Amino acid sequence: MEDPDLFVLPGLESPFEKLAELVYFSLHHQADFARLHVSPPRGVLIYGPPGVGKTRLVKTVAQKFNINVYSIVGSEIQSPYFGQGEKVLVQKFNQAVDDAERNSCSLIFIDELDTIAPNRDYASNHETRLVSSLLVLLDGIKSRGNVIVVGASNRPNSIDSALRRPGRLEREISINVPTxxxxxxxxxxxxxxxxxxxxxxxxxxxxxxxxxxxxxxxxxxxxxxxxxxxxxxxxxxxxxxxxxxxxxxxxxxxxxxxxxxxxxxxxxxxxxxxxxxxxxxxxxxxxxxxxxxxxxxxxKGYTIDVSDYSWDDIGGLYETKQ
Ligand SMILES: Nc1ncnc2c1ncn2[C@@H]1O[C@H](COP(=O)(O)OP(=O)(O)OP(=O)(O)O)[C@@H](O)[C@H]1O
Ligand SMILES: [Mg+2]
Structure with missing residues (x-):
């Protein structure tokens, strides 16, 4: 029986092809791109509702092409100690670059990207520093080796827009609720x-x-x-x-x-x-x-807190209330 991790799940064939194409370029057309002095697209953002198979898709592609995955998860990065998160990010990127040199290609997978790189307009100091470090690392990695960076999220609009520009996570793969x-x-x-x-x-x-x-x-x-x-x-x-x-x-x-x-x-x-x-x-x-x-x-429904206060509970401020 085929290894379940190697099986492309039903309904995920098209996203699989898109991601696989990218890995294929990096693995087999490196020299062609170098001749033209351009680097192949190496950053992807996969987004879609929870449970549609985003994480599973990345694992399947990596297994099919036999490349190593370096996963970055929010809990590792969001350390209370100053600079610890950035240090882990740098370590993971370095490991992936070393691996790519040895094995021709590697993949960095940042799951739940919105928790690691939220929009900086609404982010805390700590989060802002992490986003900046991630941007610097993404820019640097282009010249350092054959490393593909894949981010996954179910809230793509909460991700800092700088990450989604060409040269970074430029390709986008959306996975919808199954038809x-x-x-x-x-x-x-x-x-x-x-x-x-x-x-x-x-x-x-x-x-x-x-x-x-x-x-x-x-x-x-x-x-x-x-x-x-x-x-x-x-x-x-x-x-x-x-x-x-x-x-x-x-x-x-x-x-x-x-x-x-x-x-x-x-x-x-x-x-x-x-x-x-x-x-x-x-x-x-x-x-x-x-x-x-x-x-x-x-x-599934969601709950919202509705305040018990009404306008009458607030004294004065007539113009503001209008
Ligand atoms: N198209 C599919 N066909 C069969 N099983 C699926 C499919 N999509 C998801 N699943 C099942 O759901 C499980 C969860 O998928 P996965 O963790 O990849 O979802 P996700 O999109 O990453 O969710 P989240 O956004 O919550 O992280 C898979 O391991 C698989 O068992
Ligand atoms: Mg997931």
Missing amino acids: RSDRKAILTYYLSRFGCRTAPAPTTTTSSTIESGTSPLSPLFNNKKYTCLTKTKFFFAHFFRKDFVEWLAGRTVGFVGADLEALCREAYIHSLTHNPDLMRPLAASDFAEAFKLVPASAK
Whole structure:
């Protein structure tokens, strides 16, 4: 079976191509660019709502091209000690440059970029210093080696605009909430990963259709209630109908990849706990229960604080109140 980290997730094919193209340029067309005295684009900003697969995309590209990733995370950088954050940034960039010299290319990944490099108009002193250091490092890295810098964020408008100018994180890749056909592909992917197989018609699990294999969920069933299942080592597969996926795709508007994964997992758990003999396909009722546990991220509500004070609680200031 293919390493899951090397698998381009359904619906992420186009962003994958865009990022892969950039790495490919840096790896294979270095000499061509040098001949023209231009440097290939080496900075990308990936943005989109939470759970659409931004982080996963970067890891997949790095694995496919076999290049090392130097991740920079907010918690490392936001140290209370003066200059500590800048020091970590410089160290990571230096490590990536050394690596690129040894292995022809490396990648710096700054996840949740908006927390590290917020708009300087609204930033604290500490954050402003970090943004400036990052800008200097990004400018310097062009001449230092074959290093690709990828930033990811779900709040691109909060990122300091200087980072997004040509020569820095100049390429932008947006990943949106999956469309209906993306959702179908993602659902099919997860249903098959959880041991389900498509069946054209309502299934009868005869011995010839039973497939062997160990379910990825087997560690969940180490308790007594499921001893019968662990004993059989999951020599069963669930079956689902193709039109069932179609129906599910229609019911999951606003679900991102991470939601769909959670939804299938919850449905599968429900099916297993209510059918310990594993002899029936996943049903709409399993998903009905799963829907109660997994709402669509894109539609999740948010809370706001509404002040208890009214204009009448403020004395004077008549003109300002107008
Ligand atoms: N298109 C997809 N197909 C299948 N699974 C997906 C897809 N998108 C996301 N996932 C699942 O959701 C998980 C979370 O994705 P990831 O961490 O990459 O999201 P993210 O966009 O970086 O979110 P955040 O903005 O919160 O960091 C992935 O590991 C994967 O299991
Ligand atoms: Mg992420």
